[in-house]
Amino acid sequence: MVLPVKIGLEIHCQLTELNSKLFCSCYSNYRGKDINENICPVCIGLPGTLPILNKKALEHAIMISKALNCKVPEITMFSRKNYFYPDLPKNFQITQYDSNETDTSIGKNGIVFYGNNKKTRIRRIQLEEDPGRLIFEDGRQQALIDYNRSGVALVEIVTEPDFTDPKDVRLFLNKMTSILEHLGVCKTDLEGSLRCDANVSIGDGKKVEIKNVGSFGDVEKALTYEITRQQTMNLHEIEIKAETRHWDDKRKITKQSRSKEEEEDYRYFLEPDIPKIMVEEKYIASLQIPELPDDRKSRFINNFGLSEHVSQILIDNKELGDLFESAVNIYHSPVSISNWIVSDILAFADYDSSGKKSLENMKINANHIAEIAKLVDNNKINRTTAKNIIGKIIKTGELPSKLINEKEVTIITDEQILNETINKIFEEGKNAVVDTKKNSNAINFLLGKVMMATRGRADPKITMKLIKQKLEQI
């Protein structure tokens, strides 16, 4: 018997748009720095140092809470999660979750709508610090520790176990990514900026936690595997244990973590070095929440006349939405611009680490797109030519107008030039001309010949008109 599935998620989002770490003035952007270059006495936990809360981090966490329709309690506090691990300099993590207290999170009881009328409840949202990173070098028994990331601000988003289908998880994560992008709090395409752990159980069975899923794209795969595993075990009446399993990216399976996972006791207590923080309603109201994906979608549909489907694709990926709006600002032809982006440009895009299409490696920008749309709309080039040009621009970043002049690809509308070609065709293909007298379809053959001779540049309507005129003259 196949049992019903319950899935809950824990999403960790780095606040990459902050200047400094959560509790000190080291750079928030630790990427690309030399090992242990981005550290100070506070973030490596030297004796006597104290955490100084980054107010901007609090602001970003509140924005996320609001965007996910959470309640923000009047008082927020921090607590300590105690455990030993070499990448954790203080051997405790400052977080907001506290199993002994009820109201420590920055946001709680939210809800997110996604897909077609689907929804998932958000249990809580909390600010916490990222640990450092262990570096395992090949062929060595030791691990080295890089603390550059230590103390970077993370927001943990915990959902209720409302998912039943891994496909929905995928849709939800897409929506979540888009919301975080639109809020301007996280560059989700940076490696490791967005991480997701999942809890899965079937029937009334025990909860299995899946960790180490490298990309959002793999979450769906890991869940599908894990559900199959649990259903199969159930079928064979094998007990499912509460455990933590790691996603093996190479073999595409989940496997039991090497360390034995007894229920760890984190000995939570309120962080004495950070006094309770009053979050006034006035302050929350003063925060500017940027336009969120749902509102943007409505605007695209209502103001620009885009279809539901196209709007969805554009808002799911903020980069696309922004590209679309910039191009429309240059040349106001929203429907054609959106179509060029969604059906043509996207075909060239690669997937990034978070599993979404990225334009990062493409040299195409809003100017290019606006120009192409305009050229096609004004009948200067045809669609096939435009597609070819897009393929080139993506690699070179050249302007379409320049490419057109170089390659003589504009549409020929000059009747004199067209007539010269038509005359030539009539000379060469006398039989075909005679055929048209019997078979009216043969006229298309003549048109095809003209198109071939002009390498597709002849304006088909004008050419047809001229051919008909010529035939009548004969």
Next chain:
Amino acid sequence: MSNLPKLDVQGVVEGIRNGCFTAEEYISSLLDRIEKIDKKINAFITLNKSAINQAKEIDKKIKRGDPVGSLAGIGIGIKDNISTINLKTTCASKMLSEYVPPYNATVVKKLLDKDAIIIGKVNLDEFAMGSTTEWSFFGLTRNPWNTGYVCGGSSGGSAASVAAQMCTVSLGSDTGGSIRCPSSFCSVVGLKPTYGLVSRYGLISYSNSLEQIGPIGKNVSDVREIFSTISGKDFNDNTTLDNNIYNHNAENNKSYNNKKIKIGLIKELIDGADIDVSKCIYSSLDVFKNLDFECEETSLKSTEYALASYYTIATAEASSNLARYDNIRYGFELDPEEYEWNVYFSKVRGNFGNEVKRRIIVGTYVLSSGYYGKYYLKAQKARSMIKTELKQLFKKYDLLISSTVPVLPFKIGEKIDDPLMMYLIDVNTVLANLSGIPAVSIPAGFKDGLPIGIQIMADELEEEKLFNSSELFEKSININSYPDL
């Protein structure tokens, strides 16, 4: 020149400024004295090698007519759990025996800004956990009044070095009485300020929610001077209070000066004290009566929960604070080769002293799931009860008085094997830490050559009241003796 070490802050600063002696002469006199007598006391862990050079710099400035700071030339002893840049800060522990901080604690920076000179780092119980300074990795500190007796703790080095005139003043830290207890045992003045008035940035945490750095001096005026230097909002410590909160309160207090001051004597604390100690308290009360203070006995019922609450909270916080000593980023020589990291952690952490281990274990236990509600949560409830009851008392009384410690200084080794007996001597002092209020210990007399101190507590931010009344008391009883060394 042999009298130089006896001078107080004002005497030193004015003497140097007026050219009676140079800063170099003064600092040398302290170093000579340390050289001569510290082998008997063992107050210092590390001496500051650049102290003399700093003194010379000050002399040069004065010669040139350049301005110097208000503490120019004084020699200060810093408890060795307060971070000093380029100067070893060991916490009297093997775990930090090689540790040299790359930054200065805020209080140290403030003192250096006023041209005070660090003489050296002084002894304490390991990580400030203890009441006698017998738990130091670098050996115990002896009481200057009788070297067979304990000097109190945990800021034993701070109190003994001032009492033995090896420094002008010193800094200690007070988590449950660690400034006041040794001040009482060594017959010097020590202040535990209101929680949040002095920055803890750079103080190596034992119990964050309880402790404050404070001054120890030969008299109230020195303590007041150092307190005003080190206090104030610090952006490196989120728990420090805004300056205007204290200033406003101090200003208000001045206008109350003409009012008769009311003193409450806490019955429960007198009942538990040794007979010699309680005798001394009653005679101190007479001194206050003669000063026209209004005195009466009062009661603080929640006293009975104070010690249990204190030791639960302090050990819980300590168990977490001390988790970072894993020898990865700093520590002592112990090759990690061939160890799995969990095994290495255990090996390293076996090097804490016994009292520290005891407190880490207790603290870990009281926080563990299933016991949190039974111990830690209850301790917090008791803490707010004590706070509320004290607040009520301060509606009626300006000051609350008791002995600082319920017993006389005792012999070295006498209580070391009995932790519970040892913890009992903190009963009077922990009240101020649990409630965040200021408290001072001032010398009140002697019994058989052993000092007795009284503790005066005031409501939070009422340091000004403490100083004013302590100063009057100090003048009236006029204890001007020095230990014979």
